[in-house]
Amino acid sequence: MKLSHWLIFMCLMCITVSTSAQKRNKVYEDYIHKYRGIAVDEMKHYRIPASITLAQGLLESGAGKSELARKSNNHFGIKCGGSWDGRSVRHDDDARNECFRAYKHPKDSYRDHSKFLRSGARYAFLFRLKITDYKGWARGLKKAGYATDPQYANRLINIIELYDLDKYDHKGGLEWAEEFPNPHQPYLANELLYVVARRGDTFKSLGKEFDISHRKLRKYNELPKDYVFRGGEIVYLEEKRRRATKDHIAYVVRSGDSMYSISQKFGVRLERLYKMNNMDPDSPAPKVGDILRLR
Structure with missing residues (x-):
């Protein structure tokens, strides 16, 4: 076999081997x-x-x-x-x-x-x-x-x-x-996905962006049907948990805090937050400096 023919033959063999190696499994x-x-x-x-x-x-x-x-x-x-x-x-x-x-x-x-x-x-x-x-x-x-x-x-x-x-x-x-050219940045709290609402957002618009029922979004965030986003609110895309992570055992109440804002901050269901602290929705609001259990 001439050298030129041998080289062509080897090239064809390499191509065959390469193609075989790339065969789908x-x-x-x-x-x-x-x-x-x-x-x-x-x-x-x-x-x-x-x-x-x-x-x-x-x-x-x-x-x-x-x-x-x-x-x-x-x-x-x-x-x-x-x-x-x-x-x-x-x-x-x-x-x-x-x-x-x-x-x-x-x-x-x-x-x-x-x-x-x-x-x-x-x-x-x-x-x-x-x-x-x-x-x-x-x-x-x-x-x-x-x-x-x-x-x-x-x-x-x-x-x-x-x-x-x-x-x-x-x-x-x-x-x-393409439909959402300026999408919301997702974050994590308590190993749960959330976004920060913008002024003009609605449950329906957020639900469409993240392919979640707007009714579920309201339920996850414990908000009424007629709630209007002002911008800056934490909006969970998953149901909140019964307690916070091990890194957050307790929380010292600060100015401007409410039981709801604390439940959102740490991804804990509001009713569980009340229960862990021997409180109910009719209890006086926590005062600055109070210590609340988170787990």
């Missing part, structure tokens, strides 16, 4: 089909590209086949950390017998992943990127230390491009971004 496709709706929903709420969420889920969980995903519904390899007080399991990773978070349902894992990124100071710079910049997000996650694998960003990008996951950042997600 049905297990991956099944995982994407199963969880893409959740990923898009998380994108709408937390501004994390659905493509990144899906690629991380695929990579971290082995498309849902890893022991951690199968037995503990942990699809993102999130370890317990100092603030975690939920269910946990022990699993070998960078070290032996490390503590990992465990969830009742994979959807809980997706929500915790969103909160993990949104509340982590080292990931804050990612939220200045465009929601369609999956390459920037992938490289940023590696830079922030999400994973120790030096090829982590490239692996995410390759998965996204092989399975066309970035279409989920556009389809529906892009239409939503």
Whole structure:
């Protein structure tokens, strides 16, 4: 065989091998089909590209086949950390017998992943990127230390491009971004998502932006139907909890505080706040300097 023919043959072989290596995996496709709706929903709420969420889920969980995903519904390899007080399991990773978070349902894992990124100071710079910049997000996650694998960003990008996951950042997600060109910035309190209302906001407009029933928004925030936002109010997008986090055991009342404003500040249901402090709605308002229990 002439050298030129041999080179052509080898090139064709390389192309064939490369194409074969890039062939889609049905297990991956099944995982994407199963969880893409959740990923898009998380994108709408937390501004994390659905493509990144899906690629991380695929990579971290082995498309849902890893022991951690199968037995503990942990699809993102999130370890317990100092603030975690939920269910946990022990699993070998960078070290032996490390503590990992465990969830009742994979959807809980997706929500915790969103909160993990949104509340982590080292990931804050990612939220200045465009929601369609999956390459920037992938490289940023590696830079922030999400994973120790030096090829982590490239692996995410390759998965996204092989399975066309970035279409989920556009389809529906892009239409939503165009409809709300100045979206509300989401924050976390008591591990709950909230936004700060602007003058002119309504329950319906906020509900449409975050795909939540306006009736649920009123219920979550314990506000009457005819309430008019003045701007500056905390508006929870999830139901408030029965108590505050371990970091907030008690609160010293300040000037301008009310039982309602304190319940909103710490994400605690108003009736629970009254009950924990042996009070009821007819009780005198707390005075400046009073100490209220939050848990």
